[in-house]
Every structure is written in structure tokens, then in C-alpha cells.
Amino acid sequence: MERSVVTGKLCNSQLWSVVLISFVLCFVLLCFDYSALNGEDTGVTVLENNNFANSVSTQDSKSHDFSSLFNDSIFLLPNNSISIVGFVGNKTDKPMIKSSTKEGEEVKSDVDSCLGRYIFVHDVPSQFNEDLLRNCELLTPGSDKNMCPYLVNLGFGPQIENPQDVLLNNSWFLTNQFLLEVIFHNRIKNYKCLTNDSSLASAIFVPFYAGLDLGRYLWGFNISVRDSSAFGFVKWLTEKPEWKRMGGRDHFLVAGRISWDFRRQTDNESDWGSKLRFLPESRNMSMLSVEASAWNNDFAIPYPTCFHPSKDSEVFQWQDRMRWQTRPYLFSFAGAPRPEYQNSIRGNLIDQCLASKNRCRLLDCNYGATNCNNPVNVMKVFRRSVFCLQPAGDSYTRRSVFDSILAGCIPVFFHPGTAYAQYKWHLPKNYTKYSVYIPVKDVSDLTMNINETLLQIPESRVLALREEVIKLIPSIVYANPRSTLGTLEDAFDLAVKGILERIEKVRSMIRVGKDPSIGFADGDDYKYTFSPYGSGI
Numbered sequence: 001m002e003r004s005v006v007t008g009k010l011c012n013s014q015l016w017s018v019v020l021i022s023f024v025l026c027f028v029l030l031c032f033d034y035s036a037l038n039g040e041d042t043g044v045t046v047l048e049n050n051n052f053a054n055s056v057s058t059q060d061s062k063s064h065d066f067s068s069l070f071n072d073s074i075f076l077l078p079n080n081s082i083s084i085v086g087f088v089g090n091k092t093d094k095p096m097i098k099s100s101t102k103e104g105e106e107v108k109s110d111v112d113s114c115l116g117r118y119i120f121v122h123d124v125p126s127q128f129n130e131d132l133l134r135n136c137e138l139l140t141p142g143s144d145k146n147m148c149p150y151l152v153n154l155g156f157g158p159q160i161e162n163p164q165d166v167l168l169n170n171s172w173f174l175t176n177q178f179l180l181e182v183i184f185h186n187r188i189k190n191y192k193c194l195t196n197d198s199s200l201a202s203a204i205f206v207p208f209y210a211g212l213d214l215g216r217y218l219w220g221f222n223i224s225v226r227d228s229s230a231f232g233f234v235k236w237l238t239e240k241p242e243w244k245r246m247g248g249r250d251h252f253l254v255a256g257r258i259s260w261d262f263r264r265q266t267d268n269e270s271d272w273g274s275k276l277r278f279l280p281e282s283r284n285m286s287m288l289s290v291e292a293s294a295w296n297n298d299f300a301i302p303y304p305t306c307f308h309p310s311k312d313s314e315v316f317q318w319q320d321r322m323r324w325q326t327r328p329y330l331f332s333f334a335g336a337p338r339p340e341y342q343n344s345i346r347g348n349l350i351d352q353c354l355a356s357k358n359r360c361r362l363l364d365c366n367y368g369a370t371n372c373n374n375p376v377n378v379m380k381v382f383r384r385s386v387f388c389l390q391p392a393g394d395s396y397t398r399r400s401v402f403d404s405i406l407a408g409c410i411p412v413f414f415h416p417g418t419a420y421a422q423y424k425w426h427l428p429k430n431y432t433k434y435s436v437y438i439p440v441k442d443v444s445d446l447t448m449n450i451n452e453t454l455l456q457i458p459e460s461r462v463l464a465l466r467e468e469v470i471k472l473i474p475s476i477v478y479a480n481p482r483s484t485l486g487t488l489e490d491a492f493d494l495a496v497k498g499i500l501e502r503i504e505k506v507r508s509m510i511r512v513g514k515d516p517s518i519g520f521a522d523g524d525d526y527k528y529t530f531s532p533y534g535s536g537i
């Protein structure tokens with residue numbers, strides 16, 4: 001999450017950064033064993049006794065037949081492999097395919113194109129969603145104002161009034177990055193394969209605005225206040241008949257905050273966040289959010305950017321603009337040069353940018369400087385840059401990653417947790433196709449000149465990278481639900497596809513009598529290690 005870019009001068013509290021820095025430091029200390037780092041240097045508290053690896057939970061897998069635990073209702077669901085394949089193939093394809101009956105005889109039929117894709121949306125008590133919006137003046141997402149102005153246009157925020165020919169006229173909004181849960185909820189209301197009959201549903205969506213809820217209490221509230229909605233919510237949810245069917249394993253929720261905010265591992269008052277995702281009920285569910293944690297039931301989906309096209313043609317028009325854009329800057333960086341970061345790679349990158357003179361453009365998002373909330377300012381710089389540096393922010397990920405993709409600016413990553421380990425449903429597995437990777441564990445690793453490193457990349461590779469980045473644009477935008485895109489699949493479509501496949505895998509484990517908890521909520525800190533990712537320069 002990139003505080004400086006997103007909230008810029010709106011930020012009210014140093015505490016936010018201190019807490020998150022300490023959190024990230026803890027994580028760095030505990031997971032990566034960069035023993036050189038030391039809490040005293042930065043004056044933040046570090047949890048020394050907490051062994052991350054041990055606390056990552058693994059569930060016992062007993063070897064009895066789990067299919068008996070779940071009654072027949074899940075077997076009555078169509079065997080999804082057919083329709084999922086149709087879905088993966090081509091959004092516009094009508095699956096006119098063979099389906100087989102129980103007896104194995106093949107019949108040709110016009111299969112219901114929603115088979116295997118039906119989603120049931122829970123009618124969650126308004127205290128867990130609508131009331132939060134109604135009382136939007138209490139939602140303070142790291143800004144000195146409240147969230148109310150951002151709620152208009154189905155959570156996209158106000159339309160950009162003066163796009164200055166930098167943006168397309170009608171499809172850009174002042175979108176707040178914390179509103180993913182509202183945007184997703186509004187979008188799913190127009191999903192083609194909704195059902196009111198939960199027995200038909202392949203997945204159950206629970207529109208609990210967990211991030212907005214918790215955002216009110218992250219700073220200065222005791223843990224019982226921070227956890228209270230989580231307890232109330234799972235209590236309500238597990239009493240619903242839908243829960244019984246698969247013990248919640250077909251349920252998912254979406255959060256606009258990083259998953260770590262919901263992963264408080266102890267009841268020490270000084271620990272960060274809520275423990276929503278460690279409640280036994282919640283472990284059985286999947287959560288999609290802007291940044292996943294090390295646990296297998298958390299999935300990352302893109303941050304909402306400010307571009308919300310209503311038609312395929314708007315996407316094509318934007319892609320064409322980015323293709324033909326002149327790019328006088330070799331690289332750019334949008335962020336805040338904060339003095340307290342002198343020891344991190346950010347300070348170094350900013351120094352390098354300044355030293356590279358007119359090869360690099362620094363967009364200073366510091367308090368009182370450019371308003372990096374306004375996409376006009378960000379796009380003005382990114383669209384004129386070949387590469388965009390994306391060092392980890394206060395957490396691993398940043399919305400800026402998606403701004404750079406939108407601008408056709410090739411992202412340069414320094415840590416696998418910023419994108420490669422995260423957005424697996426949305427970004428190509430082969431990361432060398434769309435990005436440059438300079439693995440840097442800490443500032444002492446950063447010995448090369450960024451400008452010279454980037455200059456060495458041959459023009460042909462730059463062109464191929466840029467084309468791949470531009471091709472990714474539709475996959476990372478959240479289209480305007482007022483009219484759905486034609487042939488293109490957007491970030492929402494890919495997220496739905498990803499979660500349906502995930503749940504179908506769990507369901508097929510149950511079908512063959514395996515324990516569905518195997519691997520479901522296990523921790524996998526390997527996700528965030530550097531090892532599988534070689535240098536990708």
C-alpha cells in the first residue's frame with residue numbers, strides 16, 4: 001500500500017507509518033532473517049519472541065472420508081469442469097458442448113452458460129456494510145477528510161472534471177484505493193450468473209466491508225474493539241444454512257485493505273490489526289484483497305485504479321494512446337522522499353533519480369507537493385516514462401504498480417512480494433515478459449546504477465515488454481458496472497474466475513473423499529522469499 005501516492009498530503013498521522021513500518025520490519029526480521037536490521041535504529045518496536053514460521057498454522061489432516069461430513073447438496077451441483085473450461089476459453093463463447101449424464105451416455109445440449117459459475121450473494125446485516133457507508137464521516141482512510149466524497153458513482157468517486165487531454169473524458173474517477181470492497185460489491189450486483197437459490201451456487205459471496213469497518217479502529221483502539229465486528233460477523237454467518245454445506249469453504253469475501261491488517265497473531269494490545277482471519281470460521285473462507293498474506297486462503301487482486309471504462313472501445317482507445325506515446329524519461333518514481341526512509345532503498349532510488357537528471361522524473365508526493373491522488377498528475381509522468389520504479393512501500397504492494405501498467409510504463413520490481421507473489425490471477429506467471437526485476441533485499445544490495453542498468457536493456461526487449469504491459473491493461477481495471485465490457489475480461493471477471501476455480505478444486509477434493517482443509521489455510525512464507533525469482537534484467 002502506498003500511503004504517499006494515494007493519500008499524499010491528505011495523510012493525518014505519522015502513527016500510521018510508524019505502525020506499518022514496524023510491522024513490515026517485524027516481518028522482514030522474522031521471515032527473511034536480515035539480521036542487520038535492528039529495531040533500535042528506527043525507534044520502532046519489534047516483536048522478538050514471535051516466530052513467524054511456527055505461528056503459521058497447519059491443520060491436521062486426518063484420513064477419514066470427508067465426503068460424509070458434507071451432505072449431498074454439494075454433489076448435486078453440476079460437475080463444473082465442463083463449464084469452467086468453457087468460461088476460461090472465451091467470454092463470448094456459448095458453451096455448446098457435450099455433457100455427460102450419470103450413466104455416461106453423451107448428449108448434446110445447449111448447456112446453461114452459468115453452470116458452475118452461479119454465485120449467491122448473502123444479504124448481510126447492514127451494520128456490516130451499508131451502515132458503514134451511511135456513516136461515511138467516520139471512515140478515515142489515512143486522510144484528514146472523511147470517505148464520503150469518494151462513495152459516489154458506485155464507489156468510483158467523483159468523475160475527473162478536468163482531464164486536460166491526459167485522460168479520456170468520461171471514464172476516469174477520483175477513486176480511493178480502500179474502496180475495493182464497495183466497488184466489487186456493486187460490480188457483483190450486475191454479475192450475469194447471480195442466483196437466489198444458494199443450492200445452485202458454486203460460490204457464496206459475503207459482502208462484509210471488513211476493511212472499512214476495521215479502518216475506523218486501527219489506531220488507538222483496544223483489541224476487543226478492533227475484533228468486535230469480526231466476532232459478530234462470523235457468528236451471524238455460521239448460523240446461516242449456506243454455511244453448513246461446506247463449512248464455509250465455498251464462501252469468499254473481499255477487502256480493500258491488505259490482508260495483514262486482519263492477521264493479528266496474538267492478543268497483545270500492541271500488535272497490529274484485527275484477528276478476523278485467524279478465527280476458526282474465517283479460516284474456512286477465502287478472502288480477496290489488494291495484498292495477500294502468507295496464508296493460502298488469502299488472494300491478491302488488483303488495487304482499484306482511477307480508470308473505469310464502460311466499453312471495450314474505451315480500453316482500446318486508451319491502449320492505442322499509450323502505444324504511441326513519446327517517452328522522454330528513461331524512468332520515473334512517484335512517491336514521497338521521506339527522511340525517515342533514508343536507510344531504505346527508496347531514499348537511494350530517489351537519490352539516483354535526482355542524479356540521473358533529465359533521464360528520470362521524480363513525482364514528489366510529499367505533503368504539500370503534487371497531489372498524487374489525482375490521476376492526471378500521475379499519468380502525466382508515467383505515460384512519458386519507459387520504466388516506473390516500484391519499490392515496496394509501507395507494505396509490499398502499491399497501487400502505483402497498476403498506475404504504471406495503465407500508463408504502459410514497464411514496472412521495475414525489487415521484491416517478489418510487490419507483484420509476482422501476489423496477483424497470480426491477473427498477471428502473467430512469467431514475470432520477465434512484462435517487468436524488470438532487480439532483487440534487492442536491503443539498501444546495501446543496491447550497488448548498481450539504475451539508469452545504466454535500464455539503459456542496457458535492448459530496444460527490442462523494451463518494445464516487447466511495453467506491448468505486454470499495454471496488453472495487461474484490461475485485466476487490471478475494474479470496469480463500470482453500469483455497462484459491462486463486451487469481449488474483454490477485466491479484473492473483476494478474472495477474480496471471479498479465480499475464486500470459482502479455487503472453490504471447485506476444494507469441492508472436487510471433497511468429492512473424492514479428501515480432507516478439504518489440506519492446504520486450504522496453510523501458511524506459505526516461501527511466497528515472499530526471493531529464492532524462486534532470479535534476476536530478470
Ligand SMILES: *[C@@H]1O[C@H](CO)[C@@H](O)[C@H](O)[C@H]1NC(C)=O
Nearest residue numbers: 045046047048268269270271
Ligand atoms: C506485548 O508487546 C510488547 C511490545 O512488543 C512487549 O513489550 C510486551 O512484553 C508484550 N506483552 C505480552 C504480554 O506479551
Ligand SMILES: *[C@@H]1O[C@H](CO)[C@@H](O)[C@H](O)[C@H]1NC(C)=O
Nearest residue numbers: 066067068069070071072073
Ligand atoms: C444426508 O441427507 C440424507 C437425506 O437427504 C440423510 O438420509 C443422511 O443421513 C444425511 N447425511 C448426513 C451425514 O447428514
Ligand SMILES: *[C@@H]1O[C@H](CO)[C@@H](O)[C@H](O)[C@H]1NC(C)=O
Nearest residue numbers: 089090091092093094487488
Ligand atoms: C472469442 O469468440 C469470439 C466469437 O466466437 C471471437 O470473435 C473472438 O476472437 C474470440 N476471442 C478469443 C480471445 O478467442
Ligand SMILES: *[C@@H]1O[C@H](CO)[C@@H](O)[C@H](O)[C@H]1NC(C)=O
Nearest residue numbers: 161162163164165168169170
Ligand atoms: C473532452 O472534453 C473537453 C472539454 O470538456 C473537450 O474540449 C474535448 O474536446 C473532449 N475530448 C474528446 C476527445 O472528446
Ligand SMILES: *[C@@H]1O[C@H](CO)[C@@H](O)[C@H](O)[C@H]1NC(C)=O
Nearest residue numbers: 119191192193194195196197
Ligand atoms: C433475487 O431476489 C430478489 C428479491 O426477491 C430479486 O430482486 C432479484 O432479482 C433476485 N435475483 C435473481 C438473480 O433471481
Ligand SMILES: *[C@@H]1O[C@H](CO)[C@@H](O)[C@H](O)[C@H]1NC(C)=O
Nearest residue numbers: 220221222223224225226269
Ligand atoms: C476497550 O475499549 C472500549 C472503549 O474504547 C472499552 O469500553 C472497553 O472496556 C475496553 N476493553 C478493554 C478490555 O480494555
Ligand SMILES: *[C@@H]1O[C@H](CO)[C@@H](O)[C@H](O)[C@H]1NC(C)=O
Nearest residue numbers: 246247248280281284516517
Ligand atoms: C471448517 O471446515 C471443516 C471441514 O473442513 C469443518 O469440520 C469445520 O467444522 C469448519 N469450521 C467451522 C467453524 O465451520
Ligand SMILES: *[C@@H]1O[C@H](CO)[C@@H](O)[C@H](O)[C@H]1NC(C)=O
Nearest residue numbers: 352355356359449450451452
Ligand atoms: C546515472 O546515475 C548515477 C547515480 O546513480 C549518476 O552518477 C550518473 O551521472 C548517471 N548517469 C547518467 C548518464 O545519467
Ligand SMILES: *[C@@H]1O[C@H](CO)[C@@H](O)[C@H](O)[C@H]1NC(C)=O
Nearest residue numbers: 429430431432433434464468
Ligand atoms: C518468459 O518470457 C521470456 C520473454 O518473453 C522468454 O524469453 C522466456 O522463454 C519465458 N520463460 C518461460 C519459462 O516461459
Ligand SMILES: *[C@@H]1O[C@H](CO)[C@@H](O)[C@H](O)[C@H]1NC(C)=O
Nearest residue numbers: 079080081082100507508511
Ligand atoms: C467431471 O466429469 C468429468 C467427465 O465426466 C470427469 O472426467 C471428471 O473427473 C469429473 N470431475 C469431478 C471433479 O468429478
